[in-house]
Amino acid sequence: MRLLWPAVLVLATSCGVTEGGTLPVVTGTFGARPIVAIPRGKPGRMPRVAVLSTGSGRRTMPGDVVLADVEIRHWSDNKPHLNTYDTNQPATIIFDGRHVPDTWRQALIGQAAGSRVLLVGTAAEALGPDMEPDGVDPAETLVVVFDILGGYPPDARLVGRPLPAVPADLTPTTPPRTLIGGSGAEVRAGAKVVVQYVAAAWPERTAVDSSYRRGGPSAFTLVPGAVPPGWLTGLLGQRVGGRVAIGSPTSGPPMGTGEPMLYVVDILDSV
Incomplete structure (x- = not known):
C-alpha cells in the first residue's frame, strides 16, 4: 500500500444526501456480499463514513486486530475492484500505528462487531493496507463496504492457557x-472462525507459520479451498474456547502449497 495521508471525514448515520455529496444505497444482509447502487450525483470532495447497521458485539478498540469482510467498487461504473466474500478470506487489519489509512481507522475503530459500515473516498484514501492500486487513479472515487466480524487484541488467546504447541x-x-x-x-460448516494457530512442517516438526508471527488472530471461512483440508473435519463441531490438534496430509490454501502439515488451532470466535 502506498503512503496514505490523513483526511477529515464527514460522518453520516444513514444513506442519503449530505453536504459532502450523495451516498450509495447498500442493501443485503450482514455477512453476505452487499448490493451497492451508485447514485447519479457526484461523490463529493471529502471522504465520508456512514454506519449502515449496528451490530450487538464488542466494540473494536485502538490497538485491536480487526477482522472484516470487504467490498470495494468503482463509483464511476459500479464495477468491482476487490471483495473478500468470494474468496472466503476476510481481511485482517492490524492497527499498529503504521500501515492503516486514517479513513479505515475512522470506519472500523469504535464499531460493534456485526456492524456494516460504508466508506466513500478517493483510491488514495479508501484503499486499505497492502492493497495495490492496480492501475487505479489515486483521485478516482471508490466505495468500500465493511462487514465487521470483530476486533481482537493482537495477543488474544484462551484465557489462562499457555500458547499452543x-x-x-x-x-x-x-x-x-x-x-x-x-x-x-x-463451529458449523461455512462459519467464519476466528483463530490463533501454529503450523509445523512435516517431518521436521518445525514451526513455519503462526498467527502470532503475523500480528494477531485471523479469520477463515470453513469451506473447501479456503482452509487446509484437515481443518474442515477438525474444527466442525468444536466450540469456541477450544484448542484442537490437526494433522493434514496437505497444507492447502491459504497457508501452504500442498505439503503435509501439523496444526494447533485455538478457536476464539465463530461468526
Missing part, C-alpha cells in the same frame, strides 16, 4: 484431537 505424537494422518474443550458456540 504441537503434540509430540501428532502426524499428518492422526485424527483431529481436542486438546482443550470449549464451552462457547459450536
